[in-house]
Amino acid sequence: MPLKHIVTENAPAAPISGLFSQAVRAGPFLYTQGTPGARPDGTMVEGTIQDRTRQVIRNLEEILAAEEMTLKNVVKATIFIKNFDENFPLVNQVWEEMMPEPRPTRTTVGVAQLPAGGTDIEIEFVAYDG
Structure with missing residues (x-):
């Protein structure tokens, strides 16, 4: 099964071009990169963590x-x-608002620092289309 690298201009680019993919398709599975609360042009969304969480989910969409x-x-x-x-x-409020039922399994990890400059949230997804 060949892997397919996914790229869209409608979401922020991988942080270091050529080292990461926005997502990789492996058969019926799609694995996304950790995506920050930035607009597609790479500028960080200002405001609250809820604002950035909504942007992350829109990017992943x-x-x-x-x-x-x-x-x-x-x-x-x-x-x-x-x-x-x-x-x-606060993240849970947005999660409940935006994620459809049945909601996916989820792990949430507290971190001291995230690689994407200026963000306080990053989310990655695994999706299945089978």
């Missing part, structure tokens, strides 16, 4: 759409957030 998938195809999510105790309930 665009990556899924590039392979004719939607949020309903997401089976696993990993969320990395700074200031875990403060931000965890």
